Amino acid sequence: MRIILIWAINAAALFALPFLMSSIKVDSVGTAIIAALILGLVNTLIRPVLVLLTLPVTLLTLGLFIFVINGLMFWAVSQLVGGFHVAGFWSAVGGAILYSIISWILSALLLQEK
Numbered sequence: 001m002r003i004i005l006i007w008a009i010n011a012a013a014l015f016a017l018p019f020l021m022s023s024i025k026v027d028s029v030g031t032a033i034i035a036a037l038i039l040g041l042v043n044t045l046i047r048p049v050l051v052l053l054t055l056p057v058t059l060l061t062l063g064l065f066i067f068v069i070n071g072l073m074f075w076a077v078s079q080l081v082g083g084f085h086v087a088g089f090w091s092a093v094g095g096a097i098l099y100s101i102i103s104w105i106l107s108a109l110l111l112q113e114k
Contacts, residue, residue, distance in 0.1 A: 002111070009110060011036040013102035014084075020098055023091035027083035035084040039077045047073055070096040 015032040017024045026032050050069050051058065058065040071093030078086040086092045 005111065006107065007033075007036055007040065009106045010040065010099075010103050013099055013106060014039070016102055017095055017098060021091065021095055023087035024095045025085040031081065031083035035077055035081045038081055039074070042073050042077055067093055067097065070100070074099065 011029070011033045014036050015026055015029060018026050026035070047069065050072075051066070054065055054069065071089060074096040075086055075089060075092035078084050078092065086095060
């Protein structure tokens with residue numbers, strides 16, 4: 001049940017992004033749900049490999065290259081999912097940062113340990 005709630009939180013965060021950034025478009029709630037699922041799978045399966053492969057660059061940039069990796073993952077999902085549009089790479093980096101912040105806040109509010 002918790003996984004479904006986290007998925008819904010991430011979909012809500014993704015659906016809220018176009019209201020904060022005009023360079024990101026999400027056509028419908030269904031698109032946000034599918035994009036959140038694919039984004040979760042990409043972050044679970046592909047992102048760790050990319051982080052490991054780019055470890056020297058990440059160390060040289062003192063960890064800032066992680067933002068580039070997150071933006072690439074966000075942009076790649078926008079290319080895979082129809083109805084989810086990101087204007088460019090820097091919009092993807094900004095969108096990934098905002099997406100993380102929104103989902104973190106929503107998770108902190110809704111998934112409180114009792």
